[in-house]
Amino acid sequence: xxxxxxxxxxxxxxxxxxxxxxxxxxxxxxxxxxxxxxxxxxxxxxxxxxxxxxxxxxxxxxxxxxxxxxxxxxxxxxxxxxxxxxxxxxxxxxxxxxxxxxxxxxxxxxxxxxxxxxxxxxxxxxxxxxxxxxxxxxxxxxxxxxxxxxxxxxxxxxxxxxxxxxxxxxxxxxxxxxxxxxxxxxxxxxxxxxxxxxxxxxxxxxxxxxxxxxxxxxxxxxxxxxxxxxxxxxxxxxxxxxxxxxxxxxxxxxxxxxxxxxxxxxxxxxxxxxxxxxxxxxxxxxxxxxxxxxxxxxxxxxxxxxxxxxxxxxxxxxxxxxxxxxxxxxxxxxxxxxxxxxxxxxxxxxxxxxxxxxxxxxxxxxxxxxxxxxxxxxxxxx
Numbered sequence: 001x002x003x004x005x006x007x008x009x010x011x012x013x014x015x016x017x018x019x020x021x022x023x024x025x026x027x028x029x030x031x032x033x034x035x036x037x038x039x040x041x042x043x044x045x046x047x048x049x050x051x052x053x054x055x056x057x058x059x060x061x062x063x064x065x066x067x068x069x070x071x072x073x074x075x076x077x078x079x080x081x082x083x084x085x086x087x088x089x090x091x092x093x094x095x096x097x098x099x100x101x102x103x104x105x106x107x108x109x110x111x112x113x114x115x116x117x118x119x120x121x122x123x124x125x126x127x128x129x130x131x132x133x134x135x136x137x138x139x140x141x142x143x144x145x146x147x148x149x150x151x152x153x154x155x156x157x158x159x160x161x162x163x164x165x166x167x168x169x170x171x172x173x174x175x176x177x178x179x180x181x182x183x184x185x186x187x188x189x190x191x192x193x194x195x196x197x198x199x200x201x202x203x204x205x206x207x208x209x210x211x212x213x214x215x216x217x218x219x220x221x222x223x224x225x226x227x228x229x230x231x232x233x234x235x236x237x238x239x240x241x242x243x244x245x246x247x248x249x250x251x252x253x254x255x256x257x258x259x260x261x262x263x264x265x266x267x268x269x270x271x272x273x274x275x276x277x278x279x280x281x282x283x284x285x286x287x288x289x290x291x292x293x294x295x296x297x298x299x300x301x302x303x304x305x306x307x308x309x310x311x312x313x314x315x316x317x318x319x320x321x322x323x324x325x326x327x328x329x330x331x332x333x334x335x336x337x338x339x340x341x342x343x344x345x346x347x348x349x350x351x352x353x354x355x356x357x358x359x360x361x362x363x364x365x366x367x368x369x370x371x372x373x374x375x376x377x378x379x380x381x382x
Contacts, residue, residue, distance in 0.1 A: 013136030015290075016059040020129040022052025027122040034115030054297055056128075061293040063135065065281040067142075073281065074233075078224025078274040085217040087124075092210065095121060161291050168283045168350060171341040173296055176276060177303035178334035179241060182248065182327040183269055184304055185311045187212060193251075193320050198258055208262050215266030216273075224274040231356040233275045233282075234345060238338045240272035245331045252324035279352050 026049025033042030060080065068076045099117045103109055106116065187209060194205040227236050243264050250261040277296075284292045307330070314323045345352045351359065 013139050016056065016063070016132040017129070017136055019052040019056040019059055020125075020132040023049055023056060024052075024122065024125045024129055026050070026052060027118070027125045031115050031118035031122060034111050034118050036115070037111040054301060055294075056132075058290060058294045058297050061277065061280075062290050063139070065278075065289055066139075066286075069281050072225075072228050073278045074227035074274050075221060075224035077277050078220035078222070078227075078270070081270065081273045082217050082220040085213045085220070088213050089210070089217065091121075161288050162295060164288075165292070165295075166283055167344055168341060168348070168352065169280065169292060171337050171344065172276065172279055172283070173299050174337040175237065175241070175334050175341065176296055176300050178330050178337065179244065179272060179276075180300055181303050181307035182244065182330040182334075183212070183265070185308045186248075186327055188308065189311060189315060189323070194258060197320060198255075208258060211259070211262050212266040212269055215263060216270040219267060219270040220274060223271045227275050227278075229356055231354050231359055233279050234338065234342050234353040236275035237272060237279075238335075238342070240268040240275065241331060241335045241338055243268035244272075245328065245335060248324055248328045248331060252321060252328065282351055 026045050026047070028045070029048060030042050030045030033039065033045055061077075064076045064080065065073065095117065098120060099113060102117045102120070103113045106113055190209040191202070191205045194200045194208055195202065200208065223236075227233060230236075247261040247264040247268065250256055250264075251258060280292050280296065281289065311323060311326065314326055342353065344350075351362070354362075
């Protein structure tokens with residue numbers, strides 16, 4: 001679902017609640033479509049779910065930056081990815097078992113069993129809504145206790161803020177799109193690839209195809225902690241993109257055991273998310289964070305939608321070798337963008353590639369300047 005919803009950080013609580021409600025409604029409609037054997041209703045349910053789900057991801061990123069910027073932000077993004085991948089893995093392994101249990105209870109198969117299964121699965125969406133309500137309360141409480149409102153600039157965000165985005169931010173967008181279009185569409189088409197090229201069984205192909213998500217669950221928090229302790233986000237992104245490029249080259253031009261390439265892909269995928277997404281917070285003002293993350297999410301989903309169609313066309317007409325060459329080209333473009341980002345950041349004196357020690361020194365210097373400014377203001381008043 002392609003969605004762009006900019007909003008103020010202080011309204012993030014309401015946004016998170018509203019988006020969670022959309023997710024719950026979408027899941028219920030989706031399940032009802034199964035119960036009543038109405039495919040169009042299921043499609044509409046997924047549409048509503050997508051509106052809430054993608055926007056909820058933007059709100060989640062904005063929350064993370066609001067609470068953890070300058071501290072453990074990379075670790076937090078790693079934990080977010082880890083929890084998402086755990087949820088995906090649990091869903092893939094649990095829903096089949098749940099469907100079988102519902103089938104046994106109802107004594108029949110078909111759309112009714114599917115709808116009831118989906119309705120039971122929707123319990124997780126209700127849990128998400130409960131968490132959104134709790135988080136909104138905690139955020140409001142923190143604003144009251146820590147007087148966060150005193151630090152607000154009062155600036156109002158607008159869609160026209162997009163034209164003020166820096167070159168560094170646009171390069172981050174390009175890296176994001178070109179990287180993820182070589183991961184998610186490949187995983188979507190990967191099962192048949194492993195069956196045809198490496199003669200895997202269906203079960204073995206499914207296992208190797210899901211290893212990327214399995215690896216990312218435990219490794220993402222570890223990589224996030226590592227990036228927090230070392231800094232140098234651009235270097236880490238560069239390592240992730242180069243490793244991904246190597247994995248696609250291995251899959252395309254060698255007959256080496258594909259577990260090697262897929263494990264490399266899982267490692268690099270985990271590392272990139274921890275190092276890339278937090279960089280947005282370093283290059284845009286706080287009042288534009290929602291706009292920036294919304295735009296980034298929107299461009300990513302647009303790219304995935306287009307490239308998935310293109311990848312299917314290439315696979316149908318030219319085969320898997322040309323498809324892998326296409327993915328290699330996408331990752332190569334991402335690699336070029338990382339190099340350009342490094343050069344632009346260095347030329348402009350940016351902080352994207354600062355070490356953790358440098359960022360801490362800057363943070364301490366700002367903390368020293370603020371009291372001095374306050375004293376100066378008081379003296380002028382007196």
